[in-house]
Amino acid sequence: MLSVLALTAGLQSDQCQAQQQQQELDSSLWWGTYRPNLYFGTRPRLPSSLVSGLMWFGLDDRLNWQRIRHSCELGDNLAEYGYSRHNGRDFGEQSMLDNDQGVEIKSTFIKVPGERGGSWAVRFTGRTLAENMQGVSLAYYFGLEGNGTISMAVKAGAAQIKGSTPDLGKFRIRIVPAKSNRRPPVPSDLRNSVGVQAGSKINGVGMRVAKADIWKAKDLYQDKLLESARARINAFSEYAENAGSLPGSILFGMDNSGLGSGNNLFIAQMVVHGEFSFDVIYECEDKSARIDSDAIVAIASNRRKEFDSRFEAIFGLAEKGFSPEQIEMARNALSNLIGGIGYFYGSGLVSSEPKPDHIDGADDVVDAELSEPYALFATTPSRPFFPRGFLWDEGFHQLVLGQWDSDLGLEIVRSWFRTMDDNGWIAREQILGDEARNKVPREFQVQYPNFANPPTILFTVEALADRLLAQGLSSSSKDDMLQAGSEQSQEGVCDELHLLRSKLADLAQYSVRLLEFFQNTQAGDKLSRVDTVSPSAFGYRWRGRTENHTLTSGLDDYPRARLPSKYELHVDLFSWATFMTRLNTELASLTESDNEASELRKTGGELKSHLEQLDEIHWNEHDKMYCDVTMQVRDDYDELEDEDGSGGLERVFVCHRGYVSLFPMLLGLVSPNSGKLGHILDMIEDPEELWTEYGVRSLSKNDEYYGQGENYWRGPIWININYLVLSSLHRNYMTVKGPYQEQARRIYTGLRENLVNNVFAQYRDTRFFWEQYNPESGSGQRTHPFTGWTTLIVNVMAEKY
The missing domain is CATH 2.70.98.110 (Glycosyl hydrolase family 63, N-terminal domain)
Known part of the structure; x- marks a missing residue:
C-alpha cells in the first residue's frame, strides 16, 4: 500500500497539475x-x-x-x-x-x-x-x-x-x-x-x-x-x-x-x-x-x-454506417452549438423579493433593480432569437459538448454555478447588459428569486459521477485498487482518482445547494388533510404559474390544472427533486470531503421516501399514468359539520398524457420490473397517444388541448425530451432484464430511426435545425436556426447517453 507521505505528495502534485491544466484552459479559451x-x-x-x-x-x-x-x-x-x-x-x-x-x-x-x-x-x-x-x-x-x-x-x-x-x-x-x-x-x-x-x-x-x-x-x-x-x-x-x-x-x-x-x-x-x-x-x-x-x-x-478525425473518433458515425451527408449534418450540428458559445458581462434585472403567486391576485411586476455586473460563459439556444444563456437549455447542451470537450463544458458549467446566490438560486434566463436586454420584451426581463427551472445543469455532475463509477474509482474500491499492481501503477491510479474527485467535489457543493433551494422555495402544500395519503405526504409546486403558462417548468403552455392553486403538486417537479436527491446520495459515496459527505448523506434516507411519495401522490391507478394533482372541495362537504377543519378537500388528479406524465420514466425513477413502466411504454408506442413517425409528440393526440392555443408544448415534437426517452430506455430498461426489456428495445430502435431520419430530411431541405418539429408532417417549426438542444441528434446518432 502507498504510504501516507506518498498519498500527500500525490495530492500536492494533483493540485499543481489541476492548476496548470486550468491555466492552459484559460489561455486557450481567452479569445473566441x-x-x-x-x-x-x-x-x-x-x-x-x-x-x-x-x-x-x-x-x-x-x-x-x-x-x-x-x-x-x-x-x-x-x-x-x-x-x-x-x-x-x-x-x-x-x-x-x-x-x-x-x-x-x-x-x-x-x-x-x-x-x-x-x-x-x-x-x-x-x-x-x-x-x-x-x-x-x-x-x-x-x-x-x-x-x-x-x-x-x-x-x-x-x-x-x-x-x-x-x-x-x-x-x-x-x-x-x-x-x-x-x-x-x-x-x-x-x-x-x-x-x-x-x-x-x-x-x-x-x-x-x-x-x-x-x-x-x-x-x-x-x-x-x-x-x-x-x-x-x-x-x-x-x-x-x-x-x-x-x-x-x-x-x-x-x-x-x-x-x-x-x-x-x-x-x-x-x-x-x-x-x-x-x-x-x-x-x-x-x-x-x-x-x-x-x-x-x-x-x-x-x-x-x-x-474531422477527432469527430469520427468520438462519435463514430462513419463506423455506424451513416452516409457522408448525414455525417455532415451531425458535424454542422455540433459546430453550431459550439459557435453559439458566448461570453456575457453586465447587469441583469433582478427582483429583491419573491414574486407573489398568481393565485394571490398578484400579477403586477415586482419592482426590480439592476444587479451588480457579473460574467457568464454559456452556450445559447438560438443565435437570432435566444442569443443568451438559459439554465434549462444549458444542461441539454452540455450533454453534447461534454462528449466533444469535457473541459470546455465544465468551464461553462462552473460559470453558471458561480452565478448562484447564497440561497442556491440561479436565474433561469441570463439577460446581462443593454445589448442582451435589447432582444427581450420588458415583461420577460425580470428574474425572481423564487422562480426555479429544471436542474438539467446537474446532468454534467451526474456524467462525471458515472465516469468515476465506470472506472471503479468509488471510495469502496480505492483500497483494493491501491493494493493491486506496482507502486507506479498505484500512483497513476491515485493521480486520476484525485483529479476526478477534485472536479466532482467542486461541483457537488452546488448540487447540494441547488436541492436545498428547491426544497425551500418549491415545496407544495402538504396533503395531510387528505384521507387517501399518509400524514407525511409532501410534494412540489412550480412557482410563477399562471392560468395558461408554467414557464418555470420549461414546458411553457403544457396543460396543467385549469386554474392555478396553492394546492397544486406537479409530477415533473417532484421527479426533478427526486433526481437531485438520488444524485446527491450517489455523490455522498464519491466525495472526499467529510463536510460535503455529511451534507450529501442526509439525502440518502430521503431517496426511498421520495420514490414512495412519487407513487403515492402522483400515480393514478385508474388512468394508469403519473399525473399532476390538485385539491378541490368535495361535493358533499358541509361547512357546519367540519369538525377537524379539513375544509372538505379531496385530491384530484390532473392528467394529460404527454411529456409531463413521462418524467418519472425519463429520469429513471420507475423500476424495470414495475407494471407502471409497461403502461408508460404503451402510451409512448401508441400512435393515438404519443407515437409518430417523426418522434414522440409532446401531448396526446386524444387530449382536449392537443394543438390548441399557443400550441408550443401541446403536440409538437421536441428533440430534448425525445433524447431523454431514448437515454432512459438505453440506460435503464432495454439493457436491464425485466418484463418490458424487449418492448423498451423495440421502442428505442424505432424512435431513434424516426428522429434521425426526420431531422436529417428537414436539414437537407432547409439547411437549418429547428426549435421543434410538426407531429403531423415532421416539418421544422418556430425558431431557426435552433442549434441548442436540437443538436442532441448527434448523441442520438452516436448512441452517446
Missing part, C-alpha cells in the same frame, strides 16, 4: 467567437474589453444601408448561415448566404497560442451573386468598451490598428483586403470627379462614443453612411446631371476620417464586386504568436483535418 448574436464577432473572456464584428449590405437598392447585416435576425431571411466546423478552441469556419443582399460570405477563424490568449485571425472570402450587381459594402470594426487606447491608420492598402489595454497589453491589428479584390465599375463621367477614389480598396472611419454604446456599432455606422451619402450628393451635383442616381458604390463609399487617437470605435470599409477576400489579424505583444497572412490557409487546413 464569443458574440453569438452576431453573424461574426469576437471578444475575449474579459469584461469591458475589445470587441469586433462584421457588417455588410448590398449596393443595388438605395435603402439597403438601412438593412445592414450585423446581428443575426430572423427578418434578414438569410438562405443559410452557420458553422460547418468549430472546435471551441482555435478553429471555426462558417458560411453565410444572403440572397436578398446578393452576397455569399465565408469566414475561417484560427488562433495561435501566446501570452494573454495569443493571437488570432479570420479570413473572409466570398462573392457577389450576380455579375450585373453594383457590388457589396463590407465593414469590419473594433471597439474598446473599457480602459485603454486604440488608433487606426490606412496605408499600403490596409487598415492598421494599434492599441493597449490593462488586460490585453499591447496589440496590433491588420485588416488587409486581397490584391485581387475588384471595386464596382464607376461610370465614365464620374471616374475623375472629386471624391471618387477608384483605386482605394479600403477606407476607415473612427468615432468617439460612449463605452456602453459600442455594441450599437451598426446604428453608428448607419449614421455615418447617411452623413457621407448626403455629402456625396452635394459634392457630385455639379459633376453629374442626375446626382440622385449615383451608383451605390459612390453614394455609400466613405472617406478616411477620425483615424487618430482619442476615438474608441474604428470601422474599416471595403466596397467590392465579384469574388473577394480580406484578412483580419489580431496579434498580441508576444512575438512568438505572430500570424502571417500566407499561413492562414495552411493552419486552417490542418485544423480542419484534425477536426
Whole structure:
C-alpha cells in the first residue's frame, strides 16, 4: 500500500497539475467567437474589453444601408448561415448566404497560442451573386468598451490598428483586403470627379462614443453612411446631371476620417464586386504568436483535418454506417452549438423579493433593480432569437459538448454555478447588459428569486459521477485498487482518482445547494388533510404559474390544472427533486470531503421516501399514468359539520398524457420490473397517444388541448425530451432484464430511426435545425436556426447517453 507521505505528495502534485491544466484552459479559451448574436464577432473572456464584428449590405437598392447585416435576425431571411466546423478552441469556419443582399460570405477563424490568449485571425472570402450587381459594402470594426487606447491608420492598402489595454497589453491589428479584390465599375463621367477614389480598396472611419454604446456599432455606422451619402450628393451635383442616381458604390463609399487617437470605435470599409477576400489579424505583444497572412490557409487546413478525425473518433458515425451527408449534418450540428458559445458581462434585472403567486391576485411586476455586473460563459439556444444563456437549455447542451470537450463544458458549467446566490438560486434566463436586454420584451426581463427551472445543469455532475463509477474509482474500491499492481501503477491510479474527485467535489457543493433551494422555495402544500395519503405526504409546486403558462417548468403552455392553486403538486417537479436527491446520495459515496459527505448523506434516507411519495401522490391507478394533482372541495362537504377543519378537500388528479406524465420514466425513477413502466411504454408506442413517425409528440393526440392555443408544448415534437426517452430506455430498461426489456428495445430502435431520419430530411431541405418539429408532417417549426438542444441528434446518432 502507498504510504501516507506518498498519498500527500500525490495530492500536492494533483493540485499543481489541476492548476496548470486550468491555466492552459484559460489561455486557450481567452479569445473566441464569443458574440453569438452576431453573424461574426469576437471578444475575449474579459469584461469591458475589445470587441469586433462584421457588417455588410448590398449596393443595388438605395435603402439597403438601412438593412445592414450585423446581428443575426430572423427578418434578414438569410438562405443559410452557420458553422460547418468549430472546435471551441482555435478553429471555426462558417458560411453565410444572403440572397436578398446578393452576397455569399465565408469566414475561417484560427488562433495561435501566446501570452494573454495569443493571437488570432479570420479570413473572409466570398462573392457577389450576380455579375450585373453594383457590388457589396463590407465593414469590419473594433471597439474598446473599457480602459485603454486604440488608433487606426490606412496605408499600403490596409487598415492598421494599434492599441493597449490593462488586460490585453499591447496589440496590433491588420485588416488587409486581397490584391485581387475588384471595386464596382464607376461610370465614365464620374471616374475623375472629386471624391471618387477608384483605386482605394479600403477606407476607415473612427468615432468617439460612449463605452456602453459600442455594441450599437451598426446604428453608428448607419449614421455615418447617411452623413457621407448626403455629402456625396452635394459634392457630385455639379459633376453629374442626375446626382440622385449615383451608383451605390459612390453614394455609400466613405472617406478616411477620425483615424487618430482619442476615438474608441474604428470601422474599416471595403466596397467590392465579384469574388473577394480580406484578412483580419489580431496579434498580441508576444512575438512568438505572430500570424502571417500566407499561413492562414495552411493552419486552417490542418485544423480542419484534425477536426474531422477527432469527430469520427468520438462519435463514430462513419463506423455506424451513416452516409457522408448525414455525417455532415451531425458535424454542422455540433459546430453550431459550439459557435453559439458566448461570453456575457453586465447587469441583469433582478427582483429583491419573491414574486407573489398568481393565485394571490398578484400579477403586477415586482419592482426590480439592476444587479451588480457579473460574467457568464454559456452556450445559447438560438443565435437570432435566444442569443443568451438559459439554465434549462444549458444542461441539454452540455450533454453534447461534454462528449466533444469535457473541459470546455465544465468551464461553462462552473460559470453558471458561480452565478448562484447564497440561497442556491440561479436565474433561469441570463439577460446581462443593454445589448442582451435589447432582444427581450420588458415583461420577460425580470428574474425572481423564487422562480426555479429544471436542474438539467446537474446532468454534467451526474456524467462525471458515472465516469468515476465506470472506472471503479468509488471510495469502496480505492483500497483494493491501491493494493493491486506496482507502486507506479498505484500512483497513476491515485493521480486520476484525485483529479476526478477534485472536479466532482467542486461541483457537488452546488448540487447540494441547488436541492436545498428547491426544497425551500418549491415545496407544495402538504396533503395531510387528505384521507387517501399518509400524514407525511409532501410534494412540489412550480412557482410563477399562471392560468395558461408554467414557464418555470420549461414546458411553457403544457396543460396543467385549469386554474392555478396553492394546492397544486406537479409530477415533473417532484421527479426533478427526486433526481437531485438520488444524485446527491450517489455523490455522498464519491466525495472526499467529510463536510460535503455529511451534507450529501442526509439525502440518502430521503431517496426511498421520495420514490414512495412519487407513487403515492402522483400515480393514478385508474388512468394508469403519473399525473399532476390538485385539491378541490368535495361535493358533499358541509361547512357546519367540519369538525377537524379539513375544509372538505379531496385530491384530484390532473392528467394529460404527454411529456409531463413521462418524467418519472425519463429520469429513471420507475423500476424495470414495475407494471407502471409497461403502461408508460404503451402510451409512448401508441400512435393515438404519443407515437409518430417523426418522434414522440409532446401531448396526446386524444387530449382536449392537443394543438390548441399557443400550441408550443401541446403536440409538437421536441428533440430534448425525445433524447431523454431514448437515454432512459438505453440506460435503464432495454439493457436491464425485466418484463418490458424487449418492448423498451423495440421502442428505442424505432424512435431513434424516426428522429434521425426526420431531422436529417428537414436539414437537407432547409439547411437549418429547428426549435421543434410538426407531429403531423415532421416539418421544422418556430425558431431557426435552433442549434441548442436540437443538436442532441448527434448523441442520438452516436448512441452517446
